[in-house]
Structures are given as structure tokens and as C-alpha cells.
Amino acid sequence: MNLNKNKLEKLRKMTIGKNIRFEKLNELFDKIEKTDVKIDGNEVKIDSEEVKIDGKNPSTSYFGPEQDDLTREGPFNGVLEIAKKFYSTESESKQLVLDIGAMLGGFDFKTHRMAEKYRIISNGITSKNDYSDTLTCGRAQHPSSNFADNNYFFNIINYTKELRDCTNCDEVFINANIVLRYPGQKFKIENDDEQFSKEYQKQKEVLKYRFPPKFLWMWANKDTVIHPISLMAFRKFLNTEYAKEIIKEVDKNYTPENITNMKFDDFTKIWKKISNKILEDLKLDSNIENISNISKLISIIMTEETDIKNISELLTTGNKAVILWGPPGTGKTYESEQVVKEILDIDEDENDKLDNYLFSNENRKKDTNGYYEIVQFHPNYTYQDFIGGITPKLDDESNNISYILNHGIFKRFCDEANKNENEKKKYIFIIDEINRAELSAVFGELLYGLEYRGKPINLPNFKEPFVIPTNVYIIGTMNNVDKSLVTFDLALRRRFGFFKLMPKLDVLEDVLFDRIEEESLEKYIVKCKQLNENIKNKLELGLDYQIGQAYFLKIQDFLPEQEKGELQTITSFDLEKLWIYNLEPLLEEYLGMSVEEEGILEQLKKIKNEFLKDI
Numbered sequence: 001m002n003l004n005k006n007k008l009e010k011l012r013k014m015t016i017g018k019n020i021r022f023e024k025l026n027e028l029f030d031k032i033e034k035t036d037v038k039i040d041g042n043e044v045k046i047d048s049e050e051v052k053i054d055g056k057n058p059s060t061s062y063f064g065p066e067q068d069d070l071t072r073e074g075p076f077n078g079v080l081e082i083a084k085k086f087y088s089t090e091s092e093s094k095q096l097v098l099d100i101g102a103m104l105g106g107f108d109f110k111t112h113r114m115a116e117k118y119r120i121i122s123n124g125i126t127s128k129n130d131y132s133d134t135l136t137c138g139r140a141q142h143p144s145s146n147f148a149d150n151n152y153f154f155n156i157i158n159y160t161k162e163l164r165d166c167t168n169c170d171e172v173f174i175n176a177n178i179v180l181r182y183p184g185q186k187f188k189i190e191n192d193d194e195q196f197s198k199e200y201q202k203q204k205e206v207l208k209y210r211f212p213p214k215f216l217w218m219w220a221n222k223d224t225v226i227h228p229i230s231l232m233a234f235r236k237f238l239n240t241e242y243a244k245e246i247i248k249e250v251d252k253n254y255t256p257e258n259i260t261n262m263k264f265d266d267f268t269k270i271w272k273k274i275s276n277k278i279l280e281d282l283k284l285d286s287n288i289e290n291i292s293n294i295s296k297l298i299s300i301i302m303t304e305e306t307d308i309k310n311i312s313e314l315l316t317t318g319n320k321a322v323i324l325w326g327p328p329g330t331g332k333t334y335e336s337e338q339v340v341k342e343i344l345d346i347d348e349d350e351n352d353k354l355d356n357y358l359f360s361n362e363n364r365k366k367d368t369n370g371y372y373e374i375v376q377f378h379p380n381y382t383y384q385d386f387i388g389g390i391t392p393k394l395d396d397e398s399n400n401i402s403y404i405l406n407h408g409i410f411k412r413f414c415d416e417a418n419k420n421e422n423e424k425k426k427y428i429f430i431i432d433e434i435n436r437a438e439l440s441a442v443f444g445e446l447l448y449g450l451e452y453r454g455k456p457i458n459l460p461n462f463k464e465p466f467v468i469p470t471n472v473y474i475i476g477t478m479n480n481v482d483k484s485l486v487t488f489d490l491a492l493r494r495r496f497g498f499f500k501l502m503p504k505l506d507v508l509e510d511v512l513f514d515r516i517e518e519e520s521l522e523k524y525i526v527k528c529k530q531l532n533e534n535i536k537n538k539l540e541l542g543l544d545y546q547i548g549q550a551y552f553l554k555i556q557d558f559l560p561e562q563e564k565g566e567l568q569t570i571t572s573f574d575l576e577k578l579w580i581y582n583l584e585p586l587l588e589e590y591l592g593m594s595v596e597e598e599g600i601l602e603q604l605k606k607i608k609n610e611f612l613k614d615i
Contacts, residue, residue, distance in 0.1 A: 020509065021118060021229050021303075022296045024109045028099050029219045033161065035096065037154045044154050046093065051154075053085045062200040064152045066182040071149050076105065076112045078149025097153045104156065104212070105148030106230065110522070117232050117303035119144050120215045125181075128209035131260040135232055146181035147212065156216070163220035170265035173213055179203050180210075208264045217268055222295070223288045225275040229299040235260060236302040246277050308338045311475075311499050316343065319497030321450055321474040323434065326501035328586065329548025332477035335501060336430045339475060340372045343426055359413055359427070370426035370471075373413050377437035386410050386442050389461055405461055410446075418469045427472045434476030439492055450474075450495040480544050481590065503548045505529055511553060517567040523615040524570050528552045534607045535587070539600070545590050547583065554582050572614040579608060 038045045042057040051058065059067035070085060071078045079101030087094035102109050106119030121143050122133035159176040166172050180203045207213060211231045218227040228234045237243050238256035247254050250273045259270060276286065284290040315322050324332040337354060340346070344357060356365045359373040375386075384391050388408040392401050407415075410429060417427040443450075449457045449468040456465030476496065508525050516524070532546040539545075558577040559568050587604065594600050 019229075019296055019300050021109075022299050024099070025103065025219060025229060026222070026292075028096075028103060029160070029222060031096055032100075032157050033164070035157050037157045037161075039154065039158070046154060051086050058086075058152065060152075060177070062177065062197070063150060063179060063182050064155070064177075065150055071182060075114050075145045076101065076107055076148070078145075079105065079107075080112075082149065082153070100153045100156050101148045104151060105144045107148070114144060118230050120212050120231050121147050121210060122231060126206060128206055129261055130209075130211040130231060131235065131257045143181065150180075150182050151178050160216050160220045163217045165221065166217075166268075169217060169268045173208060173264050174204070176213075178207065178213075180207055209261055211260065213264045214267050214271070217264070218271065223291065224286070225271055226278060226291060226298065227295045228302065230303060233299045233302040237298050246274060246281065250274055250277050308335060308342055311335065311339050312342045314497050314499060315339065315473050315475065319495075320453065320470070320472070321476070321495060322497045322499055323476040323478060324499050324501055325478045325480050327503060327544055327546050327548050328479050328481060329550035329552075330501040330503055331548065331550060332479075332501055333430075333432055334550075336374075336432075336475045336477060340428050340430070343428060343473070344369045344372070359416070360409070368425070370422075370428070371416075372428040372430065373409065374430040374432060375409055376432040377434050377442070379436060379438070381437040381442060383442055383444050384408060387444060387446070387459065387466075411459075411466060414466070414468050414472055417472050418467055423469070423471060425471060427469075429472060429474050431474065431476040433478065435478040443492065447491055447495065501548075502543070503532060503546050505532070505549055505552065507549045508552055512556070515556060515559065515562065515568060517569050520569040520615050524552075524555065527575075527611055527615070531583075531607065531611055534610070535590075538603050538607060539587075539591070541590055547586065551582055551586065552578075554578060570615050572612050575612050575615075579611060583611075584608070 036045075036047050039060055042060050044051050044058055044060065053068055053070070058064060061067065065071050065078060065082060068085075070081045072081050079098060082101070083094050083097040086097060098112075099109060101107070102112060104120070105114060106116075106121075107114050108118065116135040119135050122130045122135055123143055124130065124133035125143055127133060155177045159172070159178060162172045162176075163169060179200060183199050211234070215231070215234075218225055221227075228237060235256070238247070238259060244256065247256070247259065250270070254270065259267070259274075262270070275291070278294065279286050279290060282294070284294070311322060311324065324335060326332065340357070341354065346354065346357060355361055356363075357368055357371050358364055359371040364371065375381075383389060384406060386408045388406050388411050390403050391406040393404050394401055413427060413429055416422060417425070440447075445457050445459060445466075446468065449455070449466070453468055453470045453472075456467050459466045474496075505525055505528050508528065509521060512521055512524075528547075535541050535545055535547065536543055555570060555574060555578050558574045559570070562568055591600060591604075
């Protein structure tokens with residue numbers, strides 16, 4: 001997203017949704033602030049309780065987890081081992097250890113899977129560069145994983161607390177016992193304490209340029225400075241048009257790169273100025289709520305690589321005609337409408353609905369960036385409906401039939417877009433269920449017009465040539481289960497770009513969090529994901545026959561009425577109704593005649609029983 005001041009202003013005025021990562025980090029740093037850590041020699045006390053590993057004191061020197069033999073191969077395994085050794089039973093203290101490890105390593109707080117959008121350190125091992133080094137996960141993710149399991153949680157708590165309102169932040173960093181990674185097994189065998197110290201100092205010299213100390217400082221001071229959720233969010237924000245303008249106003253010598261890679265102490269000073277400048281520029285008071293909202297907004301925009309953004313870019317910079325395709329319930333029509341909002345810059349609220357921009361709405365807004373239209377194709381949809389032609393008309397009084405020249409919806413839409421006064425406006429035409437009509441017959445001569453925008457086409461019965469102007473964009477939607485992509489006429493297919501939408505079941509958490517109790521919702525999402533796995537593997541239908549999030553959101557229809565603020569639990573009775581009325585008919589349609597086969601029937605029964613187990 002090309003974020004400028006106007007865009008940020010408009011986004012800020014919209015309701016900011018829940019961002020799970022941001023909320024969890026907020027809770028985590030509040031817990032860190034309330035946690036008391038005392039280290040005396042090798043004795044460590046957390047909230048006055050001494051912590052030990054198998055009855056022994058933990059190492060408080062450099063590379064403590066490795067010295068205590070707690071680092072492990074594989075992402076997050078070291079963090080799990082540390083948590084288990086310090087706290088054998090489940091507790092808030094053990095969860096705090098796990099959450100700190102997840103935060104340091106860029107792991108999801110629940111699944112403990114690493115994600116690029118959560119990482120706070122890049123893949124550079126010895127470099128001082130977190131600006132251009134990659135964030136990709138996989139074999140290259142070791143710096144993130146090592147940072148998480150080579151730093152004891154109590155050192156991170158101490159360091160973070162001392163960063164809050166620090167006046168000499170550089171001294172806090174110098175005294176902090178944090179490292180990038182353990183240098184390797186050979187180092188452990190062959191080196192003495194003096195060499196340990198040299199390696200530690202070498203790492204600290206690199207670390208003071210890296211992002212993790214800056215991240216911890218921003219969040220320790222989240223009441224006073226802007227605090228994005230990750231290195232990705234931070235880097236992308238600095239490279240927006242808006243942030244570059246702010247940086248220039250603060251100091252024209254600074255760039256996104258040298259701010260990201262500058263020394264820790266210098267960073268704390270410049271980031272305070274940048275945070276204050278952003279609030280001043282947006283005419284916001286410097287209070288906790290405003291700072292939190294701007295931080296959350298930046299985090300959402302910069303880390304959530306939404307399909308909407310990608311589709312908009314495909315539509316406006318490449319193909320001006322795009323097909324959104326995928327399994328049923330993946331939100332293709334919804335995404336189309338969101339693309340309309342993105343391209344036409346619509347901030348929908350109670351005073352400005354999407355319908356105000358609908359071309360066929362007689363009361364549509366007059367002064368806009370453009371308009372959209374939506375039609376749904378079906379087997380009886382014709383060329384006359386879409387483009388136009390001679391059609392019969394019945395006179396109500398005489399009952400006589402006459403023939404008139406009808407202008408179809410797409411022709412009227414393009415004619416309007418083609419007017420001189422509208423050449424700078426954008427017109428978006430959505431065709432829902434595009435593959436349900438006989439496309440070659442409906443589009444006719446438009447195959448030429450779709451490829452050669454602005455060139456006239458002679459249409460039967462019309463005197464004036466028809467033109468599809470360059471400011472008309474077409475979005476089609478189709479279920480690949482309904483009809484295969486292969487049914488598309490090859491000539492028509494090459495005139496469209498194709499964007500596949502697959503189920504996004506994590507959306508369930510964002511939508512249902514204020515209706516369903518947290519543990520019940522988590523188990524429900526697991527059930528939904530497992531059902532799709534079973535469809536793919538046990539029914540052997542493959543990826544394209546998975547079920548989209550819209551179907552699973554229908555669970556709301558079967559929950560009893562709730563009191564305001566009351567969270568509900570999903571029961572097996574609710575699941576059974578969802579299965580009978582929504583899921584089973586879809587699965588039977590998927591399976592067709594093979595649903596009667598003994599093996600398939602038995603497998604479907606097992607899948608049903610698994611889904612209906614009480615949560």
C-alpha cells in the first residue's frame with residue numbers, strides 16, 4: 001500500500017479491528033512490567049520465588065541457556081525446554097517464559113510457528129544490517145530461533161524494565177546480558193572464560209546496530225512512542241511515502257536505511273522525535289490511546305499482505321480484467337467489494353455506504369472517484385442482457401408486442417465511463433459466478449475490446465461503435481468446483497488474470513472472538529482445519545475441494561441469543577446443525593455419485609463423527 005498522509009488519516013478514522021499479535025504483545029509487556037526479577041550471583045528470584053533447573057541455580061553468565069544445556073535443534077524447541085526445566089507444571093510463569101520466547105523468535109503465540117511478519121531480527125548472522133537482510137523462514141531462519149533460545153527470560157525481563165523511561169539507554173544496553181546466538185559446539189569445548197567474554201563483546205558490538213534492542217525499547221516505552229509489532233512492519237512503514245516525509249521534516253540527513261541500522265542509543269533519540277512528529281502531523285494528542293491506535297494501525301497495514309491489496313495491484317497495474325477463483329465460501333464476492341473500496345478510496349461508514357457508488361443506483365453520489373456495478377451470471381444470461389440488442393416489449397395497455405433496441409448493463413456502464421468528464425474516474429464491473437453463463441455467447445465481440453482497450457468495435461444493430469475504455473476494470477468470481485477453469489474459452493482466458501483465493505480459517509478468530517469463549521473458539525478452529533485436511537487427504541478430493549471460511553462462520557446462526565457481552569460455548573448440538581444444513585450437502589455435491597460407494601460412505605461417517613465431538 002502506498003501510504004500517504006491522506007490515506008493514513010482516512011484509515012485512522014475507520015474502526016481499527018482486533019489484531020491478535022498486537023493485543024498479545026500489549027499483554028506481554030504489561031506482564032513484564034509487573035514481574036519482579038532479582039539476580040544475586042547465580043541466584044535468580046522471580047516475584048520473590050527462587051527458580052532452579054533440576055535443583056541447581058541457572059547460569060547467569062554469557063550464553064546461559066547453552067551453559068545449562070537447554071538449547072535444542074529445531075525452531076522453538078529450546079524455548080520449550082527452558083520453560084519445562086524452570087516450571088514443570090502449567091502456570092502463568094511458564095506461559096510468560098513461552099511468550100517471551102515467541103516474541104524474541106517471531107513465533108506465533110499459539111502455534112509456535114515462525115512467521116516473517118512477526119520476526120524482530122533478519123537472517124543476517126554477523127552483519128549489522130536489519131534493513132536489507134531477508135526475513136524469510138526456512139533454513140535461513142536460524143538467527144531468529146537462536147535469539148529466542150539463547151537468551152534467558154529473566155535477562156529479557158530485567159533489560160526491558162530498565163529500558164522504560166531510561167535517560168541513559170546506552171548504558172542499560174551495555175549492562176544487559178543479551179546475545180545474538182551461541183557461537184557453536186566447538187567454541188564450548190575449546191574456549192575459556194576470557195574468550196567467552198571476547199565473543200560476547202563482539203556480539204554486543206553487532207547487536208547494538210540490530211533491531212531487537214530497539215524493538216524492546218519501543219515496547220517498553222509503548223505509552224510514549226510508536227511501537228510496530230515487528231521488523232517487517234517497521235521497515236515497510238519507514239519506506240512509505242508518508243514516513244519518508246516525516247523523516248525528512250525531522251532531519252533531512254536521515255533515511256529509512258540508516259534509521260533501521262543506526263546505533264541503539266542514537267535510535268532512541270530519533271524515534272522519539274519521529275513519533276512526536278507523526279502525532280503532531282495527524283493533530284493528535286500525545287496520549288496512550290492515540291499512540292496505541294497509530295501503532296496498531298501501522299502494524300496491521302504493513303504486515304497483513306491482504307489479497308485485496310494484491311488483487312488491486314494486479315487489476316490496476318497489469319490485467320484490467322481479473323478472475324477470483326477458488327473453493328466455495330472463500331469470500332470471492334466480499335473480496336471483490338473490498339477491492340472496489342480500495343481502488344475508489346471509499347471509507348464506508350454509516351453516512352457513506354458502498355451502495356452510494358453503485359452505477360445502477362439512481363441516487364448514487366455525484367462527485368466521486370468512480371463507480372462500480374455488480375451482476376450475477378446464470379445459464380439464461382444473454383448477450384442482450386450484457387451488451388444489448390433487439391428485444392421484445394409488451395405494451396401494457398394494448399397487449400401488443402413491439403421490438404426495441406436495448407442497451408445492456410455493461411454497454412451503459414462503458415458508455416458512461418467513456419465520457420470526457422469521466423476519463424479520470426475508475427469504473428469497476430463485478431461479474432459474480434462468471435462461469436455459470438455461456439461466456440463466448442455473452443461476451444461476443446468483447447473478446448477484441450477486452451484486449452485492445454479504447455479501440456472501437458462495431459456491434460450489430462448499434463449505429464455508434466462501442467469502446468471499452470481504459471478506465472474500466474472487470475472482476476469476475478467463480479467456484480472452481482462448480483465448473484473447471486478448463487471450461488473457459490482459451491481466447492477469453494488469456495484476456496483475464498487469475499487470482500486464487502483459498503480458505504482463510506484464521507479469519508474465524510477475528511470475527512467470532514466477541515461471541516464465542518476463547519477456548520471453545522480455538523477448538524472449533526482446530527476442528528474446521530482438520531475437516532479440510534480430511535477432505536483433502538481422507539476423501540482424496542485435494543486442495544480445491546476444501547471448505548471456505550464463510551461456511552464455518554455460519555455456526556453463528558445456530559448459537560442461542562446472547563446477553564450483551566456474554567461469550568458462548570459451541571456444543572455438539574450446534575456442530576450437528578451446521579453439519580446437517582451446510583457442510584454435509586456441500587460434501588455430497590463434491591462427491592457426486594461416489595458418495596454411495598461403501599468405502600467413501602464409511603470415511604464420510606468417520607469424518608462427521610470426528611467433527612461432531614463435543615468441544
